Amino acid sequence: MGKCLITVILFIISYSSGYSQIILEIHELYISNYNLGKNYKPLEEDHWGGPKVGANCILKNMSCDPVQFNPSIDSVELNFRLASKEYSEILTVYFNGGNNNISLKKGESQLFGFSTEILLGTDIYKQDSTDYRDILLQIIPTLKIRYKLNEKEKEIVSNGINSVRLIVSE
Secondary structure, rough: OOHHHHHHHHHHHHHHHHOOOEEEEEEEEEEEOOOOOOOOOOOOOOOOOOEEEEEEEEEEOOOOOOEEEOOOOEEEEEEEEEEEEEEEEEEOOOEOOOOOOEEEEEEEEEEEEEEEEOOOOOOOOOOOOOHHHHHHHHHHOOOOOEEEEOOOEEEEEOOOOEEEEEEEOO
């Protein structure tokens, strides 16, 4: 009975950790339009949806086996929490070298990026507000990227942000 239980546990661990050696890293996070000042008045043709967040992310294959990514059917989500509420957005991402099938061999990595108005479409965004610094300070530590491989029903979740760059609006 003990050997059978150990075998089952090892099988479950090896199955569930199939992509545990694929690392998703938010290399650099860029934030702009976070404080436009009290005198900001958008022009009629301006579209302003609150702060913009963009990132350079890296997928790294640390396993011994090659890994296939298909950006045309895989999905990438941005997730964060604020005041115990979860927020999620499907992102349009851009891979370095195009969004074709990508194969990563052992030790190889692939860069991709995105940009989004992070609060647009949420109950956090207020059209008459121009200062989101306090809210962003609460959101950034909870921010995660989830890369979902549709064919294999697996996902890779980022484990932190290496650096944050604030882009000051003039």
